[in-house]
Amino acid sequence: MEDLPPPLVVEILNRLTDSTDLARCRLASKTLNSLSHEVRSVNLLCNLSRYLKSRLPETKAHVTPFKAIFNNLVRESRCLNSVSIGVDKSLREISYDDVDDESDDLYLTDVGFVKEWLPTxxxxxxxxxxxxxWIQSCWxxxxxxxxxxxxxxxxxELELKNAWLSVDGLNPMTRLTNLTLEFIRLEDEDLSKINDCFPSLRVLNLVGVGGLKDPKIHLLHLQACLWTVSNAPLSLxxxxxxxxxxxxxxxxPKSLVLDTPLLSDFHLSVEEVYDFRVKEFCNLENFLLESSSLCSLLGMFTSGKSIKKLTVDSLKWNEALETRKFGLEALFDVFPNVISLNLGPGAWSEAEICFRKGGLKDRNAMKELTEIVAHLVVYDIEVTLSFIYSILDKCTNLSDMALLLHPKEDSRAASSLISMCTTYGPRVRWRWGMWKEGSKDTWVSVGI
Incomplete structure (x- = not known):
């Protein structure tokens, strides 16, 4: 490898995804050691095996401290533009009961440790x-x-995970465009200061950020946001x-207030919300809604006329389904111009129960629909068939229908369902598949 041109060697070293291999290369030869300082990125992860070896009496004396390896990697580096240091997700399996000391060997947001390498x-x-x-950082x-x-x-771009952060002394970072905070402990005033000090953010990911009571995001340049909130009663x-x-x-949440006039792609998963206030979505085209109270939540929408692609599902849908009152009519009243509709198993089951009680009323809005994807759980094949037939009759422009069955369905009943549907709706392009909780949908040939 030493016979290769130096720029090519540096490019090879840059492609190492695990910088532990970079550390080994430094020990292999003086040439590799010298050229390794030209790499543009360092990515070092402590895995579970390394952590356990550092704790066992018979092996810990032979394990180089993780922080020391990282310091050696970044020391004298000349052009680093990306640095990633962390612990592997497998260390989440470590419980507090397994830790009987106050070690800080993996306390990576320790400002004393970061101060050793970041300024250089x-x-x-x-x-x-x-x-x-988290075990070493949470307290x-x-x-x-x-x-x-x-x-x-x-x-x-800045990404911080599994830590309790202070915003004291935080300075404005006007060039920062991407921020990810995952399993971070903050307070409302901390989030307010982040709003103020990171005014140029275009991408914000808040995953499992705890300690917030009534959080507010106010960012003028934000274009994409992922926000997963804990189960505390919040006003967002x-x-x-x-x-x-x-x-x-x-x-x-107690309330959900959205002032996002340019929103075009919205995924909302919420069990229940008591106060949902939103200005009219004039640009929203793709909407995914998951909720335990679909009917009440739909009633809080003032209008969804711009939405063309809609995905709906019911959370905890197998609990007391008979008491639910979600029907397709309510859906089309709120979203009259939907072209593509995807119904999860909960939404389909609730809609089918509603149909069984009162049929499917005619709606002009249904004439816009051209595609349906439905995840079925068949309790009564006659009711399911009647529901499908009624949809075909009302949705006169429907040209594509995809039905996904649960693997527990009887194969003969599934074959009968397929045969009768294709016979009743010859104008429709039929697709068939299978769905399973926690797995991706799989498409199968017609002969199940």
Whole structure:
């Protein structure tokens, strides 16, 4: 390898996804050691095997400290633009009962540790990711955000996971466009300061951020947001005039207020919400809705006329289905211009029960529909067939129908369902498949 041109060697070293291999290369030869300082990224992860070896009496003396390996990797690096350090997800299996000391060997957001290496490489740094070890970090409040903001003037992407963060001394970072906080402990005033100090954010991911009571996001340039909220009763507010894509998952917030006029792609998963306030979605085209109370939530929408592609499902749909009152008519009253409709197993079951009680009323809005994807659980094949036939009769422009059956369905009943559907609707292009909880849909040939 030493006979290769230096630029090619550097390119090879840059392609190493695990920087542990980079550390080994440094030991292999003086040439590789010298050229390794030209790499543009470092990615070092502590896995479960390494962690366990560092704890066992018979092996820990032979394990180089994880922080020391990282410091050696970044020391004297000349052009790092991406740094990622963390613990593997497998370490989440470690419980507090397995830790009988107050170690900090994997406390990676320790400001003292970060101060050893960050100021020397921050000039060219564009992306920084630190994934901490929760058992060691959750009870220590870290000032690492302040340190990062004080020296990383050119940073564009920041990712912090599994830590308790302080925003004291946080400086504005006007070049930062992407921020991910995952399993982070914050408070409402901390989130407010993040809004103020990161004004140029275009992508924001908040996953399992705890400690928030009435959080508000107010970012003028935000374009994409992923926000999963804990089960605490919260009032959530998002004010983002340029937001285009929103993935929001919460349990039972007191209120949900959205001021996002340019939103075009919206995924909302919520068990129940008592107050849902939103200005009219003039640009929303793709909407995914998961809820335990579909009917009441639909009643809070003022209008969904712009929506063309709609996915709907009911959470906890197998619980007390007979009491639910969600029907396709209610769906089309709110979203009259839907062209493509995807019904999850809960939504289909609720709609079928509603149909069984009162039939399917005629709606002009149904004439717009051209495609349906439905995830079926067949309790009574005659009712299911009658429901499908009624949909075909009302949706006169329907040209594509995809039905996915649960694997538990009897194969003879499934074959009968397929045969009768294709006979009744020869104008429709039929597709068949199977769905299973927690798995991707699989498409099968007609001969099940």
């Amino acid at each position: 490489i921050c000039g060219e740094l564009r992306k920084l990711s630190i994934s901490d070890f 220590r409040k870290s000032d690492v955000l302040s340190l990062i903001s004080s020296c990383c003037n050119n940073l564009m 507010t998002i004010s983002a005039p340029n937001l285009v894509s929103l993935r929001l998952k919460c349990v039972k």
